[in-house]
Amino acid sequence: MPDTHHDRHQAADGGSRFSGQLRERTAVLRTLDPEEPLDDLEPLRALIGDARVVALGENSHFVEEFGLARERMLRFLVQRCGFTVLAFEFGFSEGFALDAWVQGQGAEEDFARQTAAAVPIGLSGPLHWLRRHNRTATPPVRFAGVDVPAAGGSLLPALAPVAEYLREVDPDGLPLVQDAMKTAERFGAASMALAAPAWSRLGTDEQDALSAALVRLRIRLRAMEPLYVERGGRREYDIALRRAEAACHTDHQFRAMAALYAGGGSPADTSSREVFMADSVRWLLDRAAPGTRVVLPAHNAHIQRTSVSFDGRLTGLPMGLHLSHALGEDYFALGMTSVHGRTAEMHLDENTAFGFRVEDTALGTPEPGSVEAAFEEAGLGAGIGLAGLRDLRGTDGSGGPDRIRMQSGYLHTPVAEAFDGILSVPSSTVVDDLGF
Numbered sequence: 001m002p003d004t005h006h007d008r009h010q011a012a013d014g015g016s017r018f019s020g021q022l023r024e025r026t027a028v029l030r031t032l033d034p035e036e037p038l039d040d041l042e043p044l045r046a047l048i049g050d051a052r053v054v055a056l057g058e059n060s061h062f063v064e065e066f067g068l069a070r071e072r073m074l075r076f077l078v079q080r081c082g083f084t085v086l087a088f089e090f091g092f093s094e095g096f097a098l099d100a101w102v103q104g105q106g107a108e109e110d111f112a113r114q115t116a117a118a119v120p121i122g123l124s125g126p127l128h129w130l131r132r133h134n135r136t137a138t139p140p141v142r143f144a145g146v147d148v149p150a151a152g153g154s155l156l157p158a159l160a161p162v163a164e165y166l167r168e169v170d171p172d173g174l175p176l177v178q179d180a181m182k183t184a185e186r187f188g189a190a191s192m193a194l195a196a197p198a199w200s201r202l203g204t205d206e207q208d209a210l211s212a213a214l215v216r217l218r219i220r221l222r223a224m225e226p227l228y229v230e231r232g233g234r235r236e237y238d239i240a241l242r243r244a245e246a247a248c249h250t251d252h253q254f255r256a257m258a259a260l261y262a263g264g265g266s267p268a269d270t271s272s273r274e275v276f277m278a279d280s281v282r283w284l285l286d287r288a289a290p291g292t293r294v295v296l297p298a299h300n301a302h303i304q305r306t307s308v309s310f311d312g313r314l315t316g317l318p319m320g321l322h323l324s325h326a327l328g329e330d331y332f333a334l335g336m337t338s339v340h341g342r343t344a345e346m347h348l349d350e351n352t353a354f355g356f357r358v359e360d361t362a363l364g365t366p367e368p369g370s371v372e373a374a375f376e377e378a379g380l381g382a383g384i385g386l387a388g389l390r391d392l393r394g395t396d397g398s399g400g401p402d403r404i405r406m407q408s409g410y411l412h413t414p415v416a417e418a419f420d421g422i423l424s425v426p427s428s429t430v431v432d433d434l435g436f
Helices: 004-024 039-048 064-079 095-102 110-115 124-133 156-169 171-184 192-200 204-223 225-232 234-261 271-287 319-330 371-377
Strands: 026-029 053-056 085-091 142-147 294-297 308-310 313-316 331-348 356-362 384-388 403-406 409-412 421-428
Touching (some): 004 371, 026 039, 039 331, 053 319, 085 095, 085 124, 095 142, 110 124, 156 171, 156 225, 156 234, 171 204, 204 234, 225 234, 271 319, 308 409, 319 331, 331 371, 371 403, 371 421
Parallel strands (some): 053 294, 053 331, 085 142
Antiparallel strands (some): 026 384, 384 421
């Protein structure tokens, strides 16, 4: 029989060793308030080095402290480190209107209209600050969406602009996108949680015809590139093609999620959204001015450098894994978590506005083997700790944390491999008014 007492003793020793290393690598921040002076965030500059993309995570959406921390870090990265783009877990296609808004176009109230249909995951504070900042900033900070349209809920935010584009450069190509839009109108919703079940209720022939139309649309755009660029310009062509690609990835995601909800599907089939987000970041970098640096807020499970598995089954290759392979140390993933407090647990519910309901849930005591337990063991659980993890890779990892909070549960992954740094807050709370 295995010596479980020895295993527990070895794990405890490893945990203590890691906690000591964590203590040496953690700066304690003074506050989460974005309005306060930023000097205590200077250790962040040393952690990120020259990284071109800095991802700011959260272990749950709808948590007050993570939103404050990300806005405060955004201000530091813009004002102190010269970052010039905020890229967000928001639709690529829809992001262009918000970019114009943060550059000062339109009225203040236009923000509410442009984001009314979007899941409220923390855009308001950062974007209102950017609009104020850009009144005097040179150069201004841009905004970019990197996600599939409508959080995977609808093809229309991507397809409708492509239809307008084709009216200008290729009216003969319009039927392809119009046919796809007619089908998309029948099941489009505010999020993937609503759209995937609605998509699954279409007939198989309709599902296949939609997929075929989207692939043909994308191939036509590729094949007609020289003519389209001549007629409409390079930038408009690149955006139209990317929108068509967004529609194709979203269509694949409908199939993957419908199969997952039904208890089936291929391992990691839902990664189509993740690779689209990663490619959107690379698309942005490829077209940006030299020296462009990007702040990328998204869920921890999107930004981590390692694969996502549940109960031993591979479920996804995250955006962060793709960016890690593409950018190496030019990509920095900062996970965020909390030691105690409450979190926003999400439960699927087709009778709600976004296909899920949020339950304000108490967090348990940190599990042994978790990064949260390591912060507490290191005597850092009562403060706001900013820890670097990169130089812990390749060491004896027997005691390194193998899990991190995800809502009220845990995602099992080697934390020092998954994230370049961790921000830990002592206690988390669910935002007072979710807005839905």
